[in-house]
Amino acid sequence: MSTKVTVELQRLAHAEGLPLPAYQTAEAAGLDLMAAVADSKPITIAPGQYALVPTGLAIALPPGHEAQVRPRSGLAAKHGVTVLNSPGTIDADYRGEIKVILINHGAAPFVIKRGERIAQMVIAPVVQAALVPVATLSATGRGAGGFGSTGR
Numbered sequence: 001m002s003t004k005v006t007v008e009l010q011r012l013a014h015a016e017g018l019p020l021p022a023y024q025t026a027e028a029a030g031l032d033l034m035a036a037v038a039d040s041k042p043i044t045i046a047p048g049q050y051a052l053v054p055t056g057l058a059i060a061l062p063p064g065h066e067a068q069v070r071p072r073s074g075l076a077a078k079h080g081v082t083v084l085n086s087p088g089t090i091d092a093d094y095r096g097e098i099k100v101i102l103i104n105h106g107a108a109p110f111v112i113k114r115g116e117r118i119a120q121m122v123i124a125p126v127v128q129a130a131l132v133p134v135a136t137l138s139a140t141g142r143g144a145g146g147f148g149s150t151g152r
Contacts, residue, residue: 002027005123007067008060012097014038015056018115030070030120033057033100035112043112050084050103053118061092061123068122069100075118080106083119092126 009020014036021031036056037043045051061067069088075081084101100119104110112118142150 005062005065007062007065007123010058010060012036012056012058014054018056021057021121030122032072032117033069033098033119033121035114035116035118037112037114039114042114045081045102045104045110045112047080047104047107047109050101051112053100053102053112055098055100055118057098058095059090059098060095061090063092064126065092066090066124066126067098068124069098070120070122072117072120079108079110080104081110087122090121 011018011020015034018034018036021033023031033055035043036054043051043053059067067090069083069086069090071082071086081102081104084103088101090098098121102112102118
């Protein structure tokens with residue numbers, strides 16, 4: 001069973017009439033975000049290009065939490081469209097509109113219409129680190145090996 005946290009949500013004027021973000025199944029981790037573009041002004045993303053897509057929503061996360069904006073697997077698998085800065089981070093002290101940076105890695109232009117589900121938002125707890133400068137780090141079996149050092 002997952003833990004519930006209360007998140008205040010403000011619907012901005014250009015999102016009027018759109019459904020609020022929702023979990024699509026009982027065990028879903030992410031809430032679907034929708035494009036709050038005007039019916040008369042869909043956004044077309046050409047192959048290799050990106051666009052900032054408004055959701056018409058702003059949130060107030062409780063301290064100690066973040067919202068991660070992640071791609072929708074269907075858009076990526078079927079159209080090559082994904083979230084450019086995945087995962088995008090919304091900090092607990094941000095109060096502006098949530099916007100999604102989508103990029104089209106596909107071969108054809110992709111049209112984003114009003115109300116289309118464009119990304120998912122996952123609410124997660126945050127741990128902040130206390131950095132401690134040291135002269136050397138403790139040794140491990142792996143050491144400084146990276147970028148494929150443990151396999152292909």
